[in-house]
Amino acid sequence: MRKLITLLIIVLLLFPKKVEAQNNAAGALAAVAGLAAIGAGIFAADQMEEQAELTATQWILKNHPELTSFSLKTLAFNGKKLKDMSSVSVILYNIQEFQPQEKPVLNGKKQVLFGFTSNGWVSESGVNFDKVKWYLIDESEWVKMMTSYVKVASGINDNSLIKNKLIEGKIVNKGLKVNGKLVVPFFELSGDMYVVTDYSSEMKFIYNERSLGIFLKDTRDLVQIGRSEIIDIHEYFFSK
Incomplete structure (x- = not known):
């Protein structure tokens, strides 16, 4: 979401002066539309990453109730674009336990959660997490x-x-x-x-x-x- 906001701010800063100076509203609008489309793609990829992280967390809570305090960080989504997500075959998360306290320190047991995807897990209709098989090691x-x-x-x-x-x-x-x-x-x-x-x-x-x-x-x-x-x-x- 922050990436999308940043792009929109750039649009607002760069294009009004050019529109006024060149009186080329059509060109400016096309550029704005292009940047907005890029921003929407980034936003959609960010949404997918958040949804995948939520699904991974839910799987941990359901299948590993012994994990009562842990950190879950994505490893495989970093830098991915929306158009690339359908070709991703493994989602990876680093998981580490910790002791709850005023200033928690990540120093507990480490594990990695694999999400093995099947063909069609990403489509025009969205993401189907029923096509992801989870495996914790x-x-x-x-x-x-x-x-x-x-x-x-x-x-x-x-x-x-x-x-x-x-x-x-x-x-x-x-x-x-x-x-x-x-x-x-x-x-x-x-x-x-x-x-x-x-x-x-x-x-x-x-x-x-x-x-x-x-x-x-x-x-x-x-x-x-x-x-x-x-x-x-x-x-x-x-x-x-």
Whole structure:
């Protein structure tokens, strides 16, 4: 909403003088209409983000009553435009517990909420959150997921080695780094190459160029998490 107001203020400041000086009302109105359309698009995207956050919070309250004081922050909506939202396959939220007090500090357990979307979740009629499947994970589940991902991305099958390197280091585009040294390099696949592993009764993992593909067995949807999101989630769990 603040973005829309800012755009309208810019319109009001810039165009009246030009209209008076050039007497070109039609051109000015067209420009105003164009900026207003951009503003409306930003406003609609902001509304969608707020609606998604509300839906995510409601899901947490319904399915995880043990969470009684927590922060929920969006990770995947940042910088998205309305026209891009229909292609978003995963919504991500960072969740962290805290102790209620006069000045609360976010220092409790960290979790990440995944919202896996199905085709058609965004349409001309709006957003259908019935087409979003929610999945909450903690640090231990993330390490388990990333161990499976790194195995399929690198060909290394030593679970203990990979787990230790994940906790000690960080994921980068080329693989796993510890103290700035690449210790587990990833395969360099082209865009049409895929390596698949069966992760659980719910999911298969697919390694592709710079992304983690997750095939949801229940809905038969293939969703993708970009390498940058993987890096962000890993840093969120293990940043000090």
